[in-house]
Amino acid sequence: MNSISVGRARYAYDARRQLRPAGEYEFTLRQPPERAISLRVTQWEQALKWPALVWMKIFLGVESEDDSGDAWALASGQWVHRWLATSALDSSTGNFVPVSEVERVRGRILETARDFLGETQNLCAKSGHTLPDWWTSGWSNALYIADCLAAKLTDLSDWTHLATEWTLDSPTVISLGEKSELRLRGRIDLILARGARSDSSLPYSDLWVVDYKTGRQRGFNLRELRAKQSSEEKFRKQLVDGRGVQLGLYALAVHALGAREVRLTLLSPAEDLEPQFFLPHVFAQQEFWQELSHMQNSGIFGMLGRVHSEFGFVRSYPLATLGIDPDLLQEKWEMTHPAFAVESREESPT
Numbered sequence: 001m002n003s004i005s006v007g008r009a010r011y012a013y014d015a016r017r018q019l020r021p022a023g024e025y026e027f028t029l030r031q032p033p034e035r036a037i038s039l040r041v042t043q044w045e046q047a048l049k050w051p052a053l054v055w056m057k058i059f060l061g062v063e064s065e066d067d068s069g070d071a072w073a074l075a076s077g078q079w080v081h082r083w084l085a086t087s088a089l090d091s092s093t094g095n096f097v098p099v100s101e102v103e104r105v106r107g108r109i110l111e112t113a114r115d116f117l118g119e120t121q122n123l124c125a126k127s128g129h130t131l132p133d134w135w136t137s138g139w140s141n142a143l144y145i146a147d148c149l150a151a152k153l154t155d156l157s158d159w160t161h162l163a164t165e166w167t168l169d170s171p172t173v174i175s176l177g178e179k180s181e182l183r184l185r186g187r188i189d190l191i192l193a194r195g196a197r198s199d200s201s202l203p204y205s206d207l208w209v210v211d212y213k214t215g216r217q218r219g220f221n222l223r224e225l226r227a228k229q230s231s232e233e234k235f236r237k238q239l240v241d242g243r244g245v246q247l248g249l250y251a252l253a254v255h256a257l258g259a260r261e262v263r264l265t266l267l268s269p270a271e272d273l274e275p276q277f278f279l280p281h282v283f284a285q286q287e288f289w290q291e292l293s294h295m296q297n298s299g300i301f302g303m304l305g306r307v308h309s310e311f312g313f314v315r316s317y318p319l320a321t322l323g324i325d326p327d328l329l330q331e332k333w334e335m336t337h338p339a340f341a342v343e344s345r346e347e348s349p350t
Contacts, residue, residue, distance in 0.1 A: 016324060021336040022302035027055040027298030035328055037296060041186035041249045044292060047301065048242035048340070050241045051333075055301040064316035076142040077214040079116070081189065083109045083146045084212065085165040096161040096193055105150045113143045145214050158191040159208065168190050169201075169214065176286070180293045188250055202257040205210045208275065209250050223286035229334035232284040235277055239288055240340050244277070251282045252289065291339035302336045304329050 003141035014023040022028050047054040057063045087108040102228045117139055189212045193204035238244040247264045263275035295301055306314055307323035334341040
């Protein structure tokens with residue numbers, strides 16, 4: 001390596017450690033992307049936690065082969081979502097079906113899960129092996145989760161129709177005003193619907209959007225507020241932490257397609273199916289959505305968090321990356337994206 005290369009490397013090393021907005025050496029583009037990009041809704045949620053990883057995937061086309069940290073949890077989640085999706089009539093086409101069909105959902109889930117178990121047992125038998133007990137235990141746990149989630153849909157007399165695995169247009173364009181927009185791709189786990197029908201792709205104006213979580217992630221409770229904190233402020237804190245972004249974007253997307261009233265729920269097996277926040281909470285975060293649009297259009301992301309950790313799981317980087325002090329990264333993140341700034345500490349009581 002010649003002296004010029006060494007000097008450039010040193011310059012980049014120092015630039016990344018200066019207290020200033022992210023620059024060209026910190027997962028940003030020098031110029032806006034030449035082509036319009038669109039992110040999956042799940043990628044936007046990840047971008048609030050691991051912006052550098054999402055940037056590398058979008059603009060460099062590289063990602064880690066092991067991006068989950070827990071292949072078993074990923075497999076279980078995929079099984080649960082697939083069983084829930086196929087349990088509703090016409091779910092594969094994304095059509096809405098009467099909620100009355102929910103009475104048959106749990107039976108279909110059991111049937112589909114057992115078929116999957118039988119197919120796996122046959123594959124093992126053909127290769128001269130027995131299905132391991134640990135696999136059967138994991139399958140049983142996934143079936144339990146799917147049944148718990150389906151059971152929450154059996155008392156929905158106020159809603160007339162539902163759709164599972166409802167796919168957004170690719171991309172779905174959300175206008176944010178002032179010539180600003182977001183371009184999204186994604187698939188909604190569950191939509192409950194009611195009201196007058198129309199001929200649009202989303203034929204109901206009153207919707208309830210539900211996102212299943214099969215792991216330990218809990219839903220939201222905007223009623224548990226700190227002193228003098230509004231529900232909008234509470235929701236903003238969740239968004240900045242990378243929670244609720246997916247549901248918020250779904251709300252904006254279905255509103256762009258004609259929905260006028262939207263309830264939203266992050267549903268885990270241990271919680272009741274009830275609305276956790278609403279469309280006005282999402283509208284109140286205009287600056288937050290505008291900042292996502294700026295990231296999309298500028299290619300300026302930045303970096304957060306540790307590259308390696310002695311305790312707990314940290315997602316793997318597909319390219320060699322030097323770690324930087326997380327506190328410094330947090331400050332640089334907020335300078336780069338002011339709308340994502342963490343709230344100042346509450347004043348001590350006098």
